Amino acid sequence: MNFDISSEQQILQDSVDRFVRDHYDLDKRQLLVLTEQGFSPDNWQSMAELGWLGVSVPEAHGGFGGNEIDTMILMEAFGKGLVLEPFLASTVLGAKAIADGGSEALKTEMLPGVVDGSRQLTLAYAETQSRFDLEDIITHAKSDGDDYVINGYKSMVSHAGSAQQIVVSTRTSGGQTDKDGISLFLIDADAAGVEITSFPTVDGQQASEIKFEGVKVSSARILGELDNGYRLLNALATAGILALAAEAVGAMEILYKDTVAYTQEREQFDHALSDFQVLQHRMVDMFMEYEQCKSLLYRATLEVVQNSVGAQRSVHALKYYVGKMGTFIGENAVQLHGGMGTTEELRIGHYFKRLLVIDAQFGNSDHHLALFAA
Amino acid sequence: MDIDLSGNDLAFQQEVREFLAANAYKNGTDYAEWRLNWFKLAQEKGGWDVTKWPEKFGGPGWSPTQHYIWEQETAIAQTPWDLPFGLSMLAPVLMSHGNEEQQQRFLPDIRDRKVNWCQGYSEPNAGSDLANLKTKAILSEDGTHYTVTGTKIWTTLAHIADWIFCLTRTSDSGKKQEGITFLLIPMKQAGIEVKPIITLGGAHTVNMVHLTDVKVPVENRVGEEGKGWGYAKGLLAHERTGLAGISKSLAALENLRKQASEVKRGNGTLLDDPSYRAKLAELEIDLLATEFTELRSLASAANGAEPGPESSILKLKGTEIQQRIQKLTVEAGGIYSAAWGPMPVGHLFARGGMQGYLSSRAYTIYGGASEIQRDVIAKNVLGIKKSQSK
Numbered sequence: 001m002n003f004d005i006s007s008e009q010q011i012l013q014d015s016v017d018r019f020v021r022d023h024y025d026l027d028k029r030q031l032l033v034l035t036e037q038g039f040s041p042d043n044w045q046s047m048a049e050l051g052w053l054g055v056s057v058p059e060a061h062g063g064f065g066g067n068e069i070d071t072m073i074l075m076e077a078f079g080k081g082l083v084l085e086p087f088l089a090s091t092v093l094g095a096k097a098i099a100d101g102g103s104e105a106l107k108t109e110m111l112p113g114v115v116d117g118s119r120q121l122t123l124a125y126a127e128t129q130s131r132f133d134l135e136d137i138i139t140h141a142k143s144d145g146d147d148y149v150i151n152g153y154k155s156m157v158s159h160a161g162s163a164q165q166i167v168v169s170t171r172t173s174g175g176q177t178d179k180d181g182i183s184l185f186l187i188d189a190d191a192a193g194v195e196i197t198s199f200p201t202v203d204g205q206q207a208s209e210i211k212f213e214g215v216k217v218s219s220a221r222i223l224g225e226l227d228n229g230y231r232l233l234n235a236l237a238t239a240g241i242l243a244l245a246a247e248a249v250g251a252m253e254i255l256y257k258d259t260v261a262y263t264q265e266r267e268q269f270d271h272a273l274s275d276f277q278v279l280q281h282r283m284v285d286m287f288m289e290y291e292q293c294k295s296l297l298y299r300a301t302l303e304v305v306q307n308s309v310g311a312q313r314s315v316h317a318l319k320y321y322v323g324k325m326g327t328f329i330g331e332n333a334v335q336l337h338g339g340m341g342t343t344e345e346l347r348i349g350h351y352f353k354r355l356l357v358i359d360a361q362f363g364n365s366d367h368h369l370a371l372f373a374a
Numbered sequence: 375m376d377i378d379l380s381g382n383d384l385a386f387q388q389e390v391r392e393f394l395a396a397n398a399y400k401n402g403t404d405y406a407e408w409r410l411n412w413f414k415l416a417q418e419k420g421g422w423d424v425t426k427w428p429e430k431f432g433g434p435g436w437s438p439t440q441h442y443i444w445e446q447e448t449a450i451a452q453t454p455w456d457l458p459f460g461l462s463m464l465a466p467v468l469m470s471h472g473n474e475e476q477q478q479r480f481l482p483d484i485r486d487r488k489v490n491w492c493q494g495y496s497e498p499n500a501g502s503d504l505a506n507l508k509t510k511a512i513l514s515e516d517g518t519h520y521t522v523t524g525t526k527i528w529t530t531l532a533h534i535a536d537w538i539f540c541l542t543r544t545s546d547s548g549k550k551q552e553g554i555t556f557l558l559i560p561m562k563q564a565g566i567e568v569k570p571i572i573t574l575g576g577a578h579t580v581n582m583v584h585l586t587d588v589k590v591p592v593e594n595r596v597g598e599e600g601k602g603w604g605y606a607k608g609l610l611a612h613e614r615t616g617l618a619g620i621s622k623s624l625a626a627l628e629n630l631r632k633q634a635s636e637v638k639r640g641n642g643t644l645l646d647d648p649s650y651r652a653k654l655a656e657l658e659i660d661l662l663a664t665e666f667t668e669l670r671s672l673a674s675a676a677n678g679a680e681p682g683p684e685s686s687i688l689k690l691k692g693t694e695i696q697q698r699i700q701k702l703t704v705e706a707g708g709i710y711s712a713a714w715g716p717m718p719v720g721h722l723f724a725r726g727g728m729q730g731y732l733s734s735r736a737y738t739i740y741g742g743a744s745e746i747q748r749d750v751i752a753k754n755v756l757g758i759k760k761s762q763s764k
Contacts, residue, residue: 128720129638131708136640155720156709177640199719201712202728209719268503278745327701334574334735338501338743339528342573342736349574353732356704357712364705366649 003298005073013073015050020081026347032084033204037162039084048117053091056239057099061111068239068301072246079250082347082354084205086120086159092243093236094121097167101184101223101232110165110186122163123236124154124210132363134169134233135179139212141170148172148222150185150193150215160208161198163189167236168212172227179230184223191215203354238304238315240362245297245322248358251351252293252326255333256286258348262337279336286332289325296321316372323365326355379439387443393419394451409454413487424485426462431469431481438672449621450628457531460484460491464539467556471597471605480558492561494526494540494583495606502746504541505550505603509585511542511557513592513599520544520557520595522588528740532568532581535561540585541606544599556602558594559585575732576714618692620668624661626699630654633723634706644706653705657698664691690747693737700734703727 057063113119139152174181224232330352427433509524545553707724
């Protein structure tokens, strides 16, 4: 048994930590939030040059050929910096969809651009009625010769406004909530009939609502198997959950450490706040839950990498626990910072908001608790 | 003991309902005009515009049950917005400690909602440790005025306030609770600068207020010099009772159920989800208990007792309940709670839900943080004293 990362992974970790330290303080980040894209094209290019955008792309297509552990290292560091660039949407979800489900021709066409940063992808899976159920899909694709015609609506799609291609879950047969009859397509964002409306999210990121009206797409753009796309969709959700949980763990570390530091500086009643035992115990609880989240993160990530029997359950456990404890740690970081914690001026509020959104992405804690218990 | 409403109480309830229904806001009419008229009509009912004021000062002289009925009915009806600073926080201090001239000068404008007040208590280094405040007030040699310099923080709506009631330090000798003086200061004057503080929900409600050599006539001092802490403590007890908001929470819970019933989940709605239902049920049980804790507190207040340390229970429970309602609203919104900005996305309640949740994080901080409330209960109710170290 060994929980140490390899020397190659250590190099990756050092370089991503340095990147976050150099490029992400709160003021710089909040300026990026206000831009139309919502992130820095320069940072994106740097990420490409450092090889991170191809971390999970096979070496044959110019990538790093890494696994979920490499992604975890990157995402945890991104979580510490509240990084805005669409790494999750494009590399973790989009590139994986093509790498795992695309034809060789499609991989050759698409993946090099993802790796060099010129192509940005995203995944559109949620619908207005679906809440957290991946299989609840109304958007449908109808066969039309060699093509398919797509009609429907996708909601809360991360960073679709700056993406060139969108992976879209559609229904090609079966009923609205059947796991069979789902097919994934890779659709050009600028295709006729695609209407994208973008808006900010509370955590300073970008999302879009997307309408598909008679959008024509070639059958060569099917990812995974026709009618059997749920497997790939669920694998993408799993990859997304692992990445989000790693990001959350990074954010939690900042929150508990900032709180420990602040309570030692701030004096009330002629004492540092940290002298008060009730606050000490609260911070110990925050720290403990951070460590427990990290343990579940390692557990689920390693089980997914090794394709273990219990991997799916561990992923549910992880998302449940990270959602619940992210809120716990965030709320207490704010509480222990007092009035200052409720302002936009300190960074903790921004980490807290990110953790709130992470809880809602790919199913909240209640949703995954129910799946775990089922 | 008896919880049934008497015949008289039922008649009162009916009267309140009729008043609220007859004077509800009508869409398309002038809101500001309606608001001031509403308070006028409420005043004509016999002090319904200042329900918590003593009869001597124009209040209605209601029994605890009548107060409870009023809270219940106004929580579900549409009533005009109102601010607590002058009405519920300053007015009781003026009534107990102000002189007659001050009462006549300030109370009518507060009652008529003509003048907005804000509260100048907290300072950057005096939060939970409020008595640590440093804003200096120096009495002139001729004894006619104070010169006030210092910084107040978290001043709610200072940017629209006409006046601020302020705790200032007039002496550094003795315990820090001594030497605090309660002053009334007009906001619109040179030497007062209001800087906005933007909070997590993106809203501007609180401010930093800098006072630089602001001259305050001694006539604007409430009570004696150096006794302000005692007056403020009574005021904090009023503030804490007012912050519990139980009737509003009961109404908010009903609203939450309605919202959850709009959220589709599988073949049903979120209300069919056993874990969500259980959370709503737990919340409701806490509310049922806290509602009666409030009633018990109201009943003791009716016997002439000032709201005492037991009001701390209400602030703690009440604000935690409000936060849980907000949290469950965010959960009901699901991923749509993340949407921000002016464009409507998904469930319409979801965005307001996130905003409300983020704002609600301050409920357990202001008016005495929950940790402080527990200290107060431990000390004053449980009687726990610090032991001498051995």
